Amino acid sequence: MMKKKRLGSIVLMIAVAVAVIAGWILASGYFTVKNAGYTMETMEDVLEGKNYLQSREYQQTAAQSMQGVLEAAARSSRLEKDGAYDPDRIIRIQDYVEDGTIYDDMPESEKGNGLCYRLGDLYQWSLKGAIVSNKVLNEAYNPLFFGSIQEYANQYDEEYNVLVRQIEDSLEKLQQDVTAYQQDQKNWAMESTNVRYALYDMGNGQIYTNAGTLRGVDAPQDQLADFFTSCETYYIYDSRTGEIKEANVGGMFTNMNVNSLLDQDEAHLSGEYQFYVAIDTTFPVTDSLSAGAVNYTEAQMTLQPLVKPMIFAGAALLFLLILVIVRIIMSVMSLADVMMESAPMAIRIIVFFLAYELIQVVLHKIFGDSRSVEILIIVGKAAVLAALLWESLQRQKLLDGVRAIADGNGETTIDTEHLTRGNRQMAEAINDLGEGLKNALQEQVKSEQMKADLITNVSHDLKTPLTSIINYVDLMKREQIDNPKVHEYLEVLDQKSQRLKQLTNDLVEASRASSGNVALNMEKLDLREFLMQTSGEFEEKFAARGLHLMTNCPPHPLFIMADGRRLWRIIENLYRNVEKYAMPNTRVYLNVVTDGSSVAVSMKNISEQPLNISAQELTERFTRGDESRTTEGSGLGLSIAKDLTELQGGKFEIYLDGDLFKVTIMFPCVDVIEK
Structure with missing residues (x-):
């Protein structure tokens, strides 16, 4: 007994030491991660062993970059020709204000359908500003095909003031467009970003791209596909079939509708198109993607050494916590088993439910509605489930023993070790029942065997004198006896002896048949x-x-x-x-x-x-x-x-x-x- 107590003390000391060490490891890791300032997504990706290209941070940044270059390509389609800003494009004021349409040229039949200006003239005018004096607009540049705004208004019966407001709106919008275009040329130039893009207008052969080597190629589709698929991350969309080819872009961009985005960005396309975008994952240029790669690498170097120790520490603490909870539950259940042994089942269920609710209330009062409380409750539920499963396994063990005994296997015994008090008592009673049944069966078999032996022996002992009687009766019947009474007596004696012989044979036959010894x-x-x-x-x-x-x-x-x-x-x-x-x-x-x-x-x-x-x-x-x-x-x-x-x-x-x-x-x- 003393040896067992000493062993228990040693185990308790080891458990306390393990808990202290595990707690220190978890606390150190937690504060290290907290002070580093990494996002939860980054920490989860690092702990899951993902590289930067698999991380959610990279996929989010890549999707944002791809959406940005799509907007830049749409602006380029309105303002560029042959890869450069084209000031000779024509803007019809009403169309531009409504949907941003800019024309390469204006057919003769369309010249009278609205005021038109050169793109370059209208942009220069926007820089100077629209000046109105005495309700008359100071025209810095004359419209194409007409001498003045007033001339167009008089010829086509348009309101002068409405035309002036449209020009003012178009000047403001064009200045924003060109400013954004100029900013795109800086932000998305190959010298400024690791993103490569190309919008190929299949109707006029124009390619809007930040990769100068792709302009003016002889076989655009083949060369564009080879160029972009050579990168580790790419996205290709073909408007003719709706087909998408992609690698390492995640779900954020692939779920977007390229057609809708180009319409939203007022792209100027003459027909079907192909959109290409890729990321040079060697990151030769410093941008948000390369900065993310550096940050993720630092996170890997900081977090990965902590992963295994924290996992082992967490597992150790969780294991110890479960052991403590299970021990407490078993003690409570043992006490409750003694107290409620004679209580009705309904009372037991009510008490168990109230105890469970009380534990939850106490935990929420002590720790509040924190994640730790939820974890403790889940662990408690798991422990209760484990206890119930253990009880179910014990009951199944008892049931199997009862079934084995019911099937006539008197040798069955139930191992009472590790059973709870109530189940142990039941198992001992079942074992006693099995032992009693086995003894009764043995006694019955022994008794049947003794009966069979007795019948066989008695029948055998009777056969010899009975055979003699039958033989002598037969001999006497052959003698010449004149007395009819004697013949009558011999006949009765013969019948009774034959019946006794049949009865003896029946006894032996019945004994053998009932015992199966045939x-x-x-x-x-x-x-x-x-x-x-x-x-x-x-x-x-x-x-x-x-x-x-x-x-x-x-x-x-x-x-x-x-x-x-x-x-x-x-x-x-x-x-x-x-x-x-x-x-x-x-x-x-x-x-x-x-x-x-x-x-x-x-x-x-x-x-x-x-x-x-x-x-x-x-x-x-x-x-x-x-x-x-x-x-x-x-x-x-x-x-x-x-x-x-x-x-x-x-x-x-x-x-x-x-x-x-x-x-x-x-x-x-x-x-x-x-x-």
Whole structure:
């Protein structure tokens, strides 16, 4: 006992030391990460072992960059031609204000459909500003195709003031567009970013890109595809098919609709197009992507050395916490088991529910609605679940033991180690029950064996003097005796000695059949032939009592597997039973039916004596339907027939209904020959 307590103290000291070390490791790691300022997403990606290109930070930055270059490409499509700013493009004021449309040229038929200006003139005008004096706009540049705004208004009956407001709006919008375009040229130049892009207008062959080597190529589609797919991160969209080819861009950009974004950014395209974007993941240029790579590498260097120690420390603390909780729960359950052993189940459930709710309230009061409380509650639920599962496993163990004993396996014992107090008591009771059943079975087997031995020995001892009596009676009957009384006495003596011989044989046969100690010589036999032969042998005996046998049997053979001698004994016993106990001058029905897989033989008769007995009792040894015992019989015939039938794989059934007696034997068919 002292040794066990000392071992427990050592284990407790080790557990405390492990908890202190694990807590220090977790605290150090937590403050290191907190002071480094990394986002939760970055920490999770590093802990999961992802590289920078797999991280969410990279994919978010890449998606933002791709959306930015898409806007830049859309602006370039409006303001560029052959890769450079084109001041000679034409702006129709009304169209530009509405949807940002800019024209390469203006057909003759369209010249009168609105005020038009050169892109360069209108931009220079926007820099100077729109000056209105006495409700008249100071025209820094004249419109194309007309001498002045007033001339156009007079010719096409337009309101002058409306035209002036449209020009003012277009000047403001164009200045914003060109300023944004100039900023794009700085921000997305190859010298400023690791992002490469190209918008290929398949209608006019124009390529809007920040990669100068791609302008004016002979086979744009092939060269563009080769250039962009050579990068580790790329995205390619073809408007003709809607097909997307991508690598390492994450889901943020692939879920965007390129068509909608280009329409939103007022791209100037003459037909179908292809949009290409890629990222040079060698990061030769300093930008947000390369800065993210540096930051992520630092995070890996800072966090990865802490990963394994923190995981082991967390696992150790969690394991110790679970052990403590389980220990507390087991102690509480043990105490509750003692206190509530006699309490109804409803009271137990109510107490358990209230205790669980009380624990949650206490934890929330102490720690508040923090994540730690939720974790503790989850751990507590897991511990309760583990305890319930353990209890369920113990109950299943008890159930398996009970089932094994019910199946007759008296050797079954349930291991009571590690069981709870209540289950241990139940297991011990089940073990005692199994032991008692085993002893009872052994005593029964021993008793049956002793009975069988006694019957065999007594029968054997009786056979020798009985044989002598029968032989001497036979010799005396051969002598010339004139006295008729002596002949009568000898006849009675012969009948009684023969009956005693039959009874002795029946005793031995019944003993062997009930114990299964019978050697069977199984062979293929025609059951129909046996029945017909037996019917013939008992014809005179039935006739002597006025019994008329009504036979219903198929005309073809009915083959079964049986021992010929034992099968004959079964059928003979059934016929002999009818001969002895059937009411005289009545019909006896023999019915034989087969379904191809089995054959059933039933004999039905009216009993001479009332059958105040159950069918099961009739098959017990020494039981007779004639309680007055006015007929000759040992009470063993049906018992022997039943045991021999079952030994040969058949079934034996008795049906009683008032004075109606019906016995049925069934055997599996070996072969049925239908004629």
